[in-house]
Amino acid sequence: MIPIFDGHNDTLLNLVSPLLDKKWDFLSKNEVGHIDLIRAREGGLYGGIFSINVPNQRNLHEDNSPPVIRFTNNGYEMDLVPQIDHEYAKNYTDKILQRLSNLVKKSNGNLHIIKHFHTLKTDFTQKLLSIILHFEGAEMIRKDLQNLEVYYKKGLRALGPVWSRPNAFGYGVPFKFPHTSDIGPGLTSNGKKLVQKCNELGIIVDLAHLNMKGFIDVVKLSTDPLVVSHTGVYNLCRATRNITDKQIDMIGDSNGIIGIYFDPINLLLKSMPDKNMSLSVIIDHIEYIVQRIGIDHVGFGSDFDGADMPNKIRDASSFPNLIQALKEKGYTKSSIEKIAYKNWFRILKTTWRNN
Numbered sequence: 399m400i401p402i403f404d405g406h407n408d409t410l411l412n413l414v415s416p417l418l419d420k421k422w423d424f425l426s427k428n429e430v431g432h433i434d435l436i437r438a439r440e441g442g443l444y445g446g447i448f449s450i451n452v453p454n455q456r457n458l459h460e461d462n463s464p465p466v467i468r469f470t471n472n473g474y475e476m477d478l479v480p481q482i483d484h485e486y487a488k489n490y491t492d493k494i495l496q497r498l499s500n501l502v503k504k505s506n507g508n509l510h511i512i513k514h515f516h517t518l519k520t521d522f523t524q525k526l527l528s529i530i531l532h533f534e535g536a537e538m539i540r541k542d543l544q545n546l547e548v549y550y551k552k553g554l555r556a557l558g559p560v561w562s563r564p565n566a567f568g569y570g571v572p573f574k575f576p577h578t579s580d581i582g583p584g585l586t587s588n589g590k591k592l593v594q595k596c597n598e599l600g601i602i603v604d605l606a607h608l609n610m611k612g613f614i615d616v617v618k619l620s621t622d623p624l625v626v627s628h629t630g631v632y633n634l635c636r637a638t639r640n641i642t643d644k645q646i647d648m649i650g651d652s653n654g655i656i657g658i659y660f661d662p663i664n665l666l667l668k669s670m671p672d673k674n675m676s677l678s679v680i681i682d683h684i685e686y687i688v689q690r691i692g693i694d695h696v697g698f699g700s701d702f703d704g705a706d707m708p709n710k711i712r713d714a715s716s717f718p719n720l721i722q723a724l725k726e727k728g729y730t731k732s733s734i735e736k737i738a739y740k741n742w743f744r745i746l747k748t749t750w751r752n753n
């Protein structure tokens with residue numbers, strides 16, 4: 399089985415979700431959610447970037463999900479999600495980190511929070527599950543960046559300055575179709591300092607959910623390979639969350655990576671999501687990147703536990719279906735290995751300072 403490293407999931411939110419079945423347990427096999435230890439093993443998923451995306455405050459007591467998408471005649475739109483407070487975001491993050499640390503202790507060595515590339519490599523060959531800690535939206539980071547290093551010591555190794563809402567560091571991209579991500583201003587001065595500090599510490603700066611002006615600001619500032627952990631190709635599906643040819647080229651020039659997500663709403667040419675979407679749609683987005691900038695710059699960024707999945711890849715145990723679809727498309731074993739984990743490994747190894 400070809401092992402998988404996945405560039406993005408929201409599974410850690412399940413550790414505090416009031417919505418989930420009380421019996422949900424990451425170390426057992428569950429019916430709900432997309433990733434747990436058992437289904438990850440079944441699919442060959444041995445490592446991934448596990449994100450903390452603090453939910454909208456307004457909805458917290460009813461529902462963890464963001465405001466609803468409105469379908470229009472030829473697409474969909476959703477307002478930019480309101481700002482959240484720093485203290486609230488910090489408490490929420492710390493609660494997840496506490497529960498994650500308990501979970502790791504309970505896992506009998508099957509689960510690790512990875513802080514060094516060499517540990518990831520060893521754990522991966524031993525088929526343990528490696529968790530790379532990521533913040534999707536930096537609201538838990540103080541504006542003066544005082545606590546960034548504290549989180550780095552706890553394992554933070556990747557960070558998106560914004561989710562799809564404004565914060566002290568920049569402006570996320572609102573969800574919209576058809577529209578480019580060229581909506582709103584770029585990074586704030588604090589956001590620019592955040593990117594520089596991440597470069598210094600060796601934290602991956604993730605450009606997913608950033609609007610075009612913010613993206614260009616990072617291109618100008620960052621000294622590391624550019625990373626978009628979960629996105630799609632704008633030319634194949636004209637959604638704000640997807641990236642244009644110009645952006646794809648800049649990522650290629652920086653020796654960076656694009657993680658392709660599996661969520662039908664941002665991959666199909668039409669506005670209404672289709673659960674019965676064929677896996678060939680995901681392959682088309684991968685193939686587009688390969689044709690344009692080469693096999694070294696694309697990987698998976700599933701968005702498991704953060705979006706609706708197509709039936710053909712309904713959870714982590716379904717990764718072999720996607721590998722099979724790549725084989726059928728004519729990809730060789732060595733090309734598939736690059737997409738499945740080697741490209742992500744190169745990015746982690748180059749960006750982290752403490753290999």
Ligand SMILES: [Zn+2]
Pocket residue numbers: 534606607628704
């Ligand atoms: Zn996301």
